[in-house]
Amino acid sequence: MQLLVQGDYLRIMDSTGAVEVITEGYRLGPIKAGQGQRNSPFTRVQIVDKSGAPNIGNVLIADSDFVDQRINGDVSVIDGGKNRTVAGGSYMGGGFSTAGVGVYAQLQLWNPAGTGKRLVVNQVQWGATSATAIFMKEASASIGGALLVIANKMTGGAAGVAQVRAATAGAAMAGYFDCAYVQASSQNVLEFSDPYVIAPGYGLTLQCSESNKEIGGVFEFFEELV
Known part of the structure; x- marks a missing residue:
């Protein structure tokens, strides 16, 4: 201008x-x-x-x-x-991941390599259908699996670069930086005092601590240029 x-x-x-x-x-x-x-x-x-x-x-x-x-x-x-x-720069997205016997349900907010944008995460919500613990960890690889819905917080707004993925893992998560216990069909909310920032080629993964249990979650974030 x-x-x-x-x-x-x-x-x-x-x-x-x-x-x-x-x-x-x-x-x-x-x-x-x-x-x-x-x-x-x-x-x-x-x-x-x-x-x-x-x-x-x-x-x-x-x-x-x-x-x-x-x-x-x-x-x-x-x-x-x-x-x-x-301005169309804020988003929220999530869903559910159902695991089978011997595998662990996961949800991930992923920023693909080469996007040129950072994901600035304000809040994460998670829950499970039965009492369990949920782990949270930085990710340097996508978990694959199904792509879940991300909504622009401005109605009619364009899609962003981020992805929310649901998959399963064959082993319990190690090296996590957060752990929270949830009651059956309840919800926990983590609102960061300072935003959690995800660079291109990285993600934030939630995983159920027990096999054969469903996990649900929602990520709230905005995107900005690197």
């Missing part, structure tokens, strides 16, 4: 994702909401999306005497999340 406007002060008030700002005097970015430049005169501004998705936001341009004591940026968690959803 080209803005034919003159000023000395520029600030990204809010945005769905990162942007780059280019003037005749400087090139700044990628930057996010709350960041900008002051005391640097310009007569035109070019704003370039760096998120790889539809990017919605507002920019403040003023002269060098402008005063701003407001706090903007990452503290705007609710509005930022809404803007990301409206």
